[in-house]
Amino acid sequence: MELIIGGCFQGKTAYGMDKLKERKLLPDGSGVHEVIVADGETCTWEQCAKADLVTRFHLLLRRTFKESTDDQGILPEPALKAMTDRVNILLNKNPKLMIICDEVGCGIIPMERSEREYREAVGRVLCLLSKRAESVERVMAGIPIKIK
């Protein structure tokens, strides 16, 4: 698994797509094999399992987080567990996946508790991903920096 992180609007997806297209060039140079992309805003975990690339992974995590918490009482531990369980299953099914995820933890702690828990949970999941990733790159202003 490859992990690409960075702030929003830094060119992470363009960079990841270029990388994948290069690998998928047809032998005769006439084109590329299709790159299967799952968008974290709308895709399911099952779709990620069959994709080459998942973009906006934080939005998939966000939806999973929201589903695992209730309006009355936030349950951070079960929500985090729901996220890490799904990530582990996904990586076992699709160990070659490229994951693109926004960094969301470099701001002021949000006033709303669920937002605080969400940010923290994304961080914990990314720690797990960075440990399992073969490579981790951070994209800043379109420039990738290899950090693992």
Next chain:
Amino acid sequence: MIWLITGGSGSGKSEYAEELVCWLAEEKMKTKQEPARKLYLATMQSDGTEARERIARHRKLRQGKGFVTVEAPYGPESEETYDIILLECVSNLTANLMFGKGMSADETAEEILRQVKRLSEMCPQVVVVSNEVFADGVLYDRETMEYMRGIGLVNRKLSQIAEYVCEVIYSIPMYVKGEDPCIS
């Protein structure tokens, strides 16, 4: 030696800072054949359930690592000497000084610089944890922006006197000053 460790929320910066302290303790054991006395200076005030949960999580992380824990919401006061001090974290300390003691951002930064300098005079290794709060693009109210400026000032002043400055990015330490000691 001063080490400044920063990172965003959930980045694994605390865990890394603790591993670093334990590694420094092992290094001391190797060279001087005596165990290091480790002090954990906790700046977070437990004023609610969430803070208590957070503190409990951090306590659990430190369990069995042989730290003496002292609460220091406004900074260290004890004159006792230790071999390694872990100060966690200066963003809480900044909030406590600015909002609890009414200090300005500039006064706070000077005060924290003074405190860390004093610690480094008493103790050979000081590890300071800070926070990356500068990149969510939100324009906050004046008070919050002033608080952010305070943390920025603190980080800048500390990085000048620190031998090592490191951002932890999802468990991966990235040294921007000093050479990565490659502790694991």
